[in-house]
Amino acid sequence: MNIYDIASKAGVSVATVSRVLNNSPRVSQKSKEKVQRIMDEEGYVPNIFARGLSLNSVKSIGILCPVISDINHAAAVSHIERLLRTNGFDTILASTGSYEEDKSKYLDFLLAKRVDAILCVGSGSGDAKERASFERAAGQVPVVVVNGMVKAKNVYCALCDEEGAVLSLVEELLRKGYRSIAYFYDTETYSGLQKLSGYRKGLAQAGLGADQRIELKIDTETNGIDASFNQTNTILDTGKSFSALIAADDIIAVGAQKALKKRAISIPIIGFNNSRFAQCADPEISSIDTMIESLCTIAVQQLLDVLQGRPAPERVLISASLVQRESFIL
Structure with missing residues (x-):
């Protein structure tokens, strides 16, 4: 319509x-x-993008962020807001939480605020309901997703190859002789599922079956470090052991490290997102850097290209980088 x-x-x-x-x-x-x-x-819902053009643009971009208190989401929003402000755009921030109903509601909220476009930090698991919400929004204004995947017309994505990063890390750990690799994670978003896939593929390629996976989902809704600490202790109490640990977030890695250290267990630990948590741990934790600042720069450039009528790539995929610290050295 x-x-x-x-x-x-x-x-x-x-x-x-x-x-x-x-x-x-x-x-x-x-x-x-x-x-x-x-x-x-x-x-x-009126096509506010077209209206904005006819009125010399409202010069406002909506930012959709799951949890603004999350250090990684906050960093992304900070980079995006600074880049947009430099290019003359104001921003309207909506923090949706993890519920799909809220995401749909806030997409409508941003559209009603007459934004020129919407920039999302991450995406969910990509189910039909989420896709329908994005398709409806993208029918009105351009939508750009940072480190998430939504396949819909007028939706553009800037992604980090997190699956490849975890796969390479598992291969390296196995090459060094660590055969019992645990993977602790918290979310099943697009990003979370890509990391989990990399872990499973790495084991499968080495001939290790599903029965040799050591996977633990951490409930990080409240205090992520405490949750990881407690759940790591719980799995250790069952007698389960592992020779190396990959964590889907630095917060999870810190909590697990505290639990292992208390039991005098020293193993390679690698976190994700290269946050300050990894730097402040003792010993400092090696972490996969998803290059969030680069992703935000790419996403904003995609957005500016679309708004200015220039061709923009629908998908841009960049590589992650392992930042080596005391907890694991290649």
Whole structure:
């Protein structure tokens, strides 16, 4: 449904619909009510991107972030906001939490705020409901996703190859003789599933079956370090042992390290996201850097290209980098 469809159903000109959308006084009350009724019946959300262009743009970008208190999400939002501000755009931030219903609600909220485009930090598991929410939003404005994947028209993605990073790390650990590799994780977002896939592929390629996986999902909703510490202790209490640990987030790595250290267990530990948590641990934790600043720069460039009518790649994939510290050296 677009402005032409609305005009046809209401029996008015496209110019009249445009005037209604822009609250112009140059339209009769009768025509205004007719157009508004059709839009309400069809559930039409005005294409604010087009309106913004006609009004020299509202120069505002919506940022959708799952959990703003998360150090990694906060870093991404900070980079994005700074880059957009440098290019003359204001931002509106919506923190959605982990519930899909809230994501859909906040996408609608940002559209109602007349943003020129929406930039999302990460994406969920890519189920049909999430895809439908993004498709609806992308039908109105360009959408760019940082380190997430949504396959829909007018949606652009800047991604880190996290699956490849974990796969390479598992291969390196196995090459060094660590045959019992544990993987601790917390989310099943697109990013989380890619990391988990890399772990499983690495083991499978070495001939290690599903029964030799050591996987632990950590509940990090409240205090991630404490949760990881407690759940690591729980798995150790069962008699389970492992010779190396990969954690899907530095917070998980820190909590696990504390539990292992208390039992005088010293094994290679590798975290993810290269955050300050890894640097402040004792010993300092090696961590896979997902190059979030580079991803944000790429995402904002994709967005600017689209807004300015230049061709933009739909998918950009960059490599991660292992930052080596005391907990594991190649």
